[in-house]
Amino acid sequence: MLWLYLHFPHLLLDHIRRSSENTSALVIVEGSGQKVIQACPAARDLGVDANMRLKTAVSLAPELGIARADQQQETRILEDQARWLYRYAAHIVLVPPNGLLAEIGSLQRLYGGVPAVWQTVEDVLQKHQLTAWPGIGHTPLAARLIARNGKGTCTADKSHCLQTLGKMSLLAAEFDERTCTRLQRLGLSTLGEVFRLPPADMARRLSPETLAYIQKIQGSRPDPQTPWQPPHYFQQQADFVQDIEQSQGLLFPLQRILSELEKDLCWRQQDTDCLLLVLQHRHAEPTRLRIRTSGPEHRAEAFLSLISLRFDQQPLQAPVVSLRLTVKRFLGREAPGGQDLLGESQDLNEAWHTLISRLQARLGENALKQLAPQADHRPERAWIASGVRRTSRAMKTTANQLPQRPLWLLRGPQPLTEIPQAWFTGPERISGGWWDGQRVHRDYYIAQLNNGQLAWVFRDVQEGWFVHGWFG
Amino acid sequence: MSELLNTLMQDARVWQGHKHNKTTQPAELTGYQALDNQLGGIGWPRGALSECLLDAPGIGELTLLMPLMQRLSQAGKTVFWLNPPHTPYAPALAREDIDLDQIIMIHTEDKGDFLWTLENCLRSPVTGLVMAWPGKLAAREIRRLQLAAEAGSNVCVLFRERHYADQNSPAALRLELEPGDQQGLKISVVKRRGSWPGQRCSLAMTHRAGLFHHEAPRVVQGPWPLSAR
Numbered sequence: 001m002l003w004l005y006l007h008f009p010h011l012l013l014d015h016i017r018r019s020s021e022n023t024s025a026l027v028i029v030e031g032s033g034q035k036v037i038q039a040c041p042a043a044r045d046l047g048v049d050a051n052m053r054l055k056t057a058v059s060l061a062p063e064l065g066i067a068r069a070d071q072q073q074e075t076r077i078l079e080d081q082a083r084w085l086y087r088y089a090a091h092i093v094l095v096p097p098n099g100l101l102a103e104i105g106s107l108q109r110l111y112g113g114v115p116a117v118w119q120t121v122e123d124v125l126q127k128h129q130l131t132a133w134p135g136i137g138h139t140p141l142a143a144r145l146i147a148r149n150g151k152g153t154c155t156a157d158k159s160h161c162l163q164t165l166g167k168m169s170l171l172a173a174e175f176d177e178r179t180c181t182r183l184q185r186l187g188l189s190t191l192g193e194v195f196r197l198p199p200a201d202m203a204r205r206l207s208p209e210t211l212a213y214i215q216k217i218q219g220s221r222p223d224p225q226t227p228w229q230p231p232h233y234f235q236q237q238a239d240f241v242q243d244i245e246q247s248q249g250l251l252f253p254l255q256r257i258l259s260e261l262e263k264d265l266c267w268r269q270q271d272t273d274c275l276l277l278v279l280q281h282r283h284a285e286p287t288r289l290r291i292r293t294s295g296p297e298h299r300a301e302a303f304l305s306l307i308s309l310r311f312d313q314q315p316l317q318a319p320v321v322s323l324r325l326t327v328k329r330f331l332g333r334e335a336p337g338g339q340d341l342l343g344e345s346q347d348l349n350e351a352w353h354t355l356i357s358r359l360q361a362r363l364g365e366n367a368l369k370q371l372a373p374q375a376d377h378r379p380e381r382a383w384i385a386s387g388v389r390r391t392s393r394a395m396k397t398t399a400n401q402l403p404q405r406p407l408w409l410l411r412g413p414q415p416l417t418e419i420p421q422a423w424f425t426g427p428e429r430i431s432g433g434w435w436d437g438q439r440v441h442r443d444y445y446i447a448q449l450n451n452g453q454l455a456w457v458f459r460d461v462q463e464g465w466f467v468h469g470w471f472g
Numbered sequence: 473m474s475e476l477l478n479t480l481m482q483d484a485r486v487w488q489g490h491k492h493n494k495t496t497q498p499a500e501l502t503g504y505q506a507l508d509n510q511l512g513g514i515g516w517p518r519g520a521l522s523e524c525l526l527d528a529p530g531i532g533e534l535t536l537l538m539p540l541m542q543r544l545s546q547a548g549k550t551v552f553w554l555n556p557p558h559t560p561y562a563p564a565l566a567r568e569d570i571d572l573d574q575i576i577m578i579h580t581e582d583k584g585d586f587l588w589t590l591e592n593c594l595r596s597p598v599t600g601l602v603m604a605w606p607g608k609l610a611a612r613e614i615r616r617l618q619l620a621a622e623a624g625s626n627v628c629v630l631f632r633e634r635h636y637a638d639q640n641s642p643a644a645l646r647l648e649l650e651p652g653d654q655q656g657l658k659i660s661v662v663k664r665r666g667s668w669p670g671q672r673c674s675l676a677m678t679h680r681a682g683l684f685h686h687e688a689p690r691v692v693q694g695p696w697p698l699s700a701r
Contacts, residue, residue, distance in 0.1 A: 368577070
């Protein structure tokens, strides 16, 4: 087995920097807010360094952007990285707070050797604008130690790996302080010297745990790793150092997230029709925006245009601290149904979905309605308005079986205020609704009013006359 | 330059009083022979606005568009009803053999949304016909719609009140609708491209209520007193 370990020395920093357009100095401070733990290159140019007190850092760079480290957030960001790595390697282990372990021994044949795997991972890291120190080792711990010390080289050779490990100091090998002191008192200063001790001796002189640790590095003791399983949904978050007040400012980070979504969907060979965008505010309840498309969609630009339409309609309530995009609903991707091999004719189905999604994004879900007849005798219940769907159901009713009805139905019956000029057909008695309490008992006539309108009028039980429709 | 002029002439965009140009504009037949004849044998212009000016609904204005709606919906084109004053009654539409899956009714809250929606519908290749009830429109807004209509190749019919007939409008076809004798529809052409306006015709629209003239009114007299009617 061969393991690749990716150590992200400043993951949080990378994560924040890639979702903002400006590249001003930025530092990450520890939880208590006293000490700088990560500094971006722009900050380092100004003299700010890791392990510096925050006060000193701020006096060196007054415009410094400050983000506080948050363990939960780091775990989440790490998981985001595992998600893209999963496309390249199957067996992935999360090593919080900032490491990823992947088994690459089985990938050599797929990629054509370890150098090709190495190259692929480096390319992807660059594409994601992330800094990572890779390391290859024959055991998980060996890979981890090599990567964390920045000594990673692209080799599958076990002896080379042990040689690198052998040169490591005790502190670099991450022994705890007590063990470190005891080993130093034994006159040992590198890991290689520790390796040469007889195991029984080591267990007796040091602790059994230390022996287990050393054997796990060497590979003489099994070190099982539970593989990470990617979740069945897509989720990405962007965090901002400075609150974003204009919705335009959200489009830049969204663009990156949406293009990752597009890749993710492409990789799954699936589409989606519903995105959930949650905007976190500093002092207010988060805004939840549900962006629906009328049909399956996977293109980032289509999502982006819908979201920007939505932002136009709905200005931000409060400055945004972070945004999160979640997709939980996936639909199978249909093969393009066009018969046109060269794609010269426009895809009407797609154009239909684009148009309807645009309209719904701006006007709201309920503004668009499709009509259908419904089996009920009462005229006001003989039709139904439903949300828009693209269907191709061939529901054929024989037209002649349907009774004569007006093309316009009034929203509610209007009192008849004049005596009609002429009467045509009638009465057609419609009586029903006793089963649900909405009783209707009417005689319908077709009559022409004095200004020429052809009306559908009725007389109800109380002898009142009403207009219920126009023959438009 | 002369090429440009020729195009203008051919499209009948330059009005020439001395001759009736046959326009080469794409159009859809109305389905009523008498009206098609009056419109130079072409019918509803595509890629341009049409206006129907009428006082009150219920005089046969929808029946006028019914043949077109049937044809387009069955061809898989979408028909939009934008801000209709009443509910288009689904059982009646189904009776007219219209594919209801292709009918979409849209209600907008303000005029900005209305114009935006109409423009988007007009530009889309899936649209066949847009019927819109705009209410009050400024000349500038109609012009904007006309440009949007030219971007697509759909039929767009605006239903407006009759008193707008006096105002000018960039619409390519303007029809004034009035109720005629025997439940018919009297149409006078207020404006059309490439020819003189002023044609009149009358269409029989009795079929919209299933009435036929040779029959006497089929009203059954009830036991109620006649004065109640």
